[in-house]
Each structure stands twice: as structure tokens, then as C-alpha cells.
Amino acid sequence: MTRIYRYVIPYVIILATLNSHTHIRAVSSVVALGANLLCSRVPGLTARQRRICTKAPDAIVSISEGSRTGIRECQHQFRHHRWNCSLMAAGSGVFGHVVLIGSREAAYAYAVASAGVTYSVTASCARGNISTCGCDDRKRGRYSASGWKWGGCSADINFGIKFARKFVDAREVEGDARALMNLHNNNAGRRAVKKTLKTECKCHGVSGSCTMKTCWKTLPPFTNIGRHLLKKYNKAKPVIVHRSRRRSSPYLRLRRTKRRARRPRKSHLVYLEKSPNYCDMNLATGSLGTVGRRCNRTSRGGDGCDLLCCGRGYNTHQYTRKWQCNCKFYWCCYVHCHTCQEETEEYTCK
Structure with missing residues (x-):
């Protein structure tokens, strides 16, 4: 930025x-x-997002950093998967649509990006970088059931959620099934940040005793939120658009359910279409393929060459690495080192 x-x-x-x-x-x-x-x-903003930016220009840097945080976390969590968020990170900006079909991967991508914006805005509020917010003081001075007192600078997660909802959801204007899916997953990402908030405390008293304890809510490391959403990804729910005579606007309901028109929970990730295998490049589905990806020849997991390379096989590259080692200082005045070397192999998918 x-x-x-x-x-x-x-x-x-x-x-x-x-x-x-x-x-x-x-x-x-x-x-x-x-x-x-x-x-x-700022590239990629809609007209509504541009108006929000004009009213709160000091927040746009936090929003951008939050989007990038979401992309980095997506790449980290899916580093051993066939789909590794590469297309999401290859975009020209951080505010554009993610070019994916309505799969569970798209569900995670939107949720983690929305969570990143919520996280970054909330953190910026606590640091005083945004003029319209600060710490959450609503509970300051109150006592909990356990006897400790609310104090410190609690993360104003409600402001972060409200602002992120206003900005991130402003892009979904089509009103079709994909927009409903994106809005639901955006909300699930914001809820994940609130769900993973942690309580930090500080003891007060003579000689380190804890006669009084003050506590406050703080943001966890963002990777905790990424892992939380990955669990939601693994249990993502297939949905369809339901139009009711009683309601003027359509809504999402679970595809496989015995109960009629049952809706997914707000914390669930949802998807409309089955995921492709991501083995071959197909930009229409959001797949860059796995050709050239590094793999682990001995692993039986998702990063193993058998699974990651989709049965196409792999190439073996041999490297020799040399470095100075076992260095010893002689008086006076020089250092003598041995040359160590290591033979390594790297495997990439065909």
C-alpha cells in the first residue's frame, strides 16, 4: 500500500x-x-466501496492488509492441497472477486478474506490507527462471575464486524445464488474471528500475589482463525437457492436434509457446486493444475507425489549444496573453515 x-x-x-x-x-x-x-x-473498488472509503480513508490501509492476511493464510492452510489459493493470490488487486466456481474452496476463500478484514480493522482500532473507533469499554469496571474485573483494552470486535460487513458485502450486488453464497461465507468468516477471541488477564497485588485480576478480550494469532475455518471447510454444507411464496427474497437452504427448507447455520461454510479435482489447469473453475508443484516422495498425505501429481508421476532434481563449516579462529589472526556439502533431491509433479 x-x-x-x-x-x-x-x-x-x-x-x-x-x-x-x-x-x-x-x-x-x-x-x-x-x-x-x-x-x-485504489483498484477494484465498487462505487459503494469507494463511498465508504471516502468517509473513512484511514481504514482503507487496514482493509487492504486484512485482505492480504486472508490470502496468505489461505495459502498456508492449503499448501499441501491440490488447490493452494494460487489463483486467489495471482489477482491484480485485493478487492476483486475470487475467480472460482461456487465450490467449498471458494467458500473458504471468501470466509478467510472477510475474516482478515475484520481482524485487521479490529486490531487497527485497538492501536488507535482508525479515528472512529478504539477499545471496547462497555464492560470496563464490571466483575465476572469468577471474581476478576474487566479492564485493559478489549478488542472492539463489534465495530470490526460492522465495518467489514459494510465494506466487504458491498460487492455482492447481483442478488443471484452465488451472491447469496458469498454473503453467507463472508458472515461465517467474521463470526470465526469473534468465536476465536481469547481472554488475557493480568494479576495485581503485593509481591506478585493475585489479589486482584483484570482481564480483557484480545485477538488470537490469525492462523488460529485459519485453522478454525479449515475445520468448517472440511464440514462445508451443500446448499441450493430456495424461493418461498411467503418471502419476497430467495434464501439458501441445505441440499440434503429431511426437514423441509432447513437453512444452514450462520457459522457453516456453504457451497453450490462440487469441487473439481484441480489436477489440470482450468481457469473457468479456478484451477491452475499441479504441474511443477513440489511434492514429498515419501508422504502418504495430500503433499505426497502420488496424490498431488494426480498419478502423472514426478520429476527428480538433484542438487549439491556447499557451505563453510567447522570454522575455527587461530591466534592471530585468521579463521580456518572446512567445506561441507550435502546432496539433496527435489521432486516436482509432471
Whole structure:
């Protein structure tokens, strides 16, 4: 996001020079101009997202970083799968649609990206980087049933969820089955952040005693959220669009259920179409194939050459690595080292 800062800094300098009450209108005009210029330079925003950006330009950096955090976590969790989020990361921007069919992989991609934005905005609030939010003080001073007291700077997860919902969901305007699926998974990602919040405490008292304990809610490492969503991915629910005479708008219901028109839970990930095998490149389904992917010849898991290469076989590459080792200092004044070497093999899918 260095390009964004390039347009923000000149306006910050101008604002610093306009500190008189007589320049309030000038300040407002400069702020509006800077926000409009900033948001017009961000690629991939819809008209509604651009309006949100203009109203809260200090949040756009957090939103971008949150989207990238989601992409990195997706790549980490699926590093041993045939689909490894490579197409998701290959996009030109972080705000565009993920080019995937409505599979369970798309469900995870949207959920983890939405979770990343929620996470980043909430963290930025606690650090004071966004002017319209801060810490969650609603419980400050209250006592829990266990006797400890709410204090510190609790993560304002409700603001993070609200802001992420407003911004991320603004892209889903089509109103079709895929938009309903995306909106559901976006919400599931935001709920995952709230679900995985942890409580941190600090003891107070003489000589380290814990006569009084204050606690607050804080964000966990984002990889915890990624693992939580991966479990949801493994149990993702197939859905179809249901149109009822009683309701004007369609909604999603579970495909395989004995109960009529039963809806999926809000925490579930849902998908519309069966996943392809991701063995061969097919951009229409969001598959880059597995040709050239590194594999583990001895593994029987998803990263094993048999599974990852889809039965096509693999190439073996031999490398010799050399480095200085067993170094010893002699007085005075030189260092003598031996040369060590190691023969290694690398395997890539045909």
C-alpha cells in the first residue's frame, strides 16, 4: 500500500499548516479532496466501496492488509492441497472477486478474506490507527462471575464486524445464488474471528500475589482463525437457492436434509457446486493444475507425489549444496573453515 501513502502524506502536511480556527473550511475541503484522491487510486473498488472509503480513508490501509492476511493464510492452510489459493493470490488487486466456481474452496476463500478484514480493522482500532473507533469499554469496571474485573483494552470486535460487513458485502450486488453464497461465507468468516477471541488477564497485588485480576478480550494469532475455518471447510454444507411464496427474497437452504427448507447455520461454510479435482489447469473453475508443484516422495498425505501429481508421476532434481563449516579462529589472526556439502533431491509433479 505504499502507493496509497504517497497520496496521503501531502495532505497531512497541508493539514499541519492549517491549525487556525479560521481555516476550518479549508481543512474540510483538503480532507475531502485527499480522501477522494486516495480512494480513486485504489483498484477494484465498487462505487459503494469507494463511498465508504471516502468517509473513512484511514481504514482503507487496514482493509487492504486484512485482505492480504486472508490470502496468505489461505495459502498456508492449503499448501499441501491440490488447490493452494494460487489463483486467489495471482489477482491484480485485493478487492476483486475470487475467480472460482461456487465450490467449498471458494467458500473458504471468501470466509478467510472477510475474516482478515475484520481482524485487521479490529486490531487497527485497538492501536488507535482508525479515528472512529478504539477499545471496547462497555464492560470496563464490571466483575465476572469468577471474581476478576474487566479492564485493559478489549478488542472492539463489534465495530470490526460492522465495518467489514459494510465494506466487504458491498460487492455482492447481483442478488443471484452465488451472491447469496458469498454473503453467507463472508458472515461465517467474521463470526470465526469473534468465536476465536481469547481472554488475557493480568494479576495485581503485593509481591506478585493475585489479589486482584483484570482481564480483557484480545485477538488470537490469525492462523488460529485459519485453522478454525479449515475445520468448517472440511464440514462445508451443500446448499441450493430456495424461493418461498411467503418471502419476497430467495434464501439458501441445505441440499440434503429431511426437514423441509432447513437453512444452514450462520457459522457453516456453504457451497453450490462440487469441487473439481484441480489436477489440470482450468481457469473457468479456478484451477491452475499441479504441474511443477513440489511434492514429498515419501508422504502418504495430500503433499505426497502420488496424490498431488494426480498419478502423472514426478520429476527428480538433484542438487549439491556447499557451505563453510567447522570454522575455527587461530591466534592471530585468521579463521580456518572446512567445506561441507550435502546432496539433496527435489521432486516436482509432471
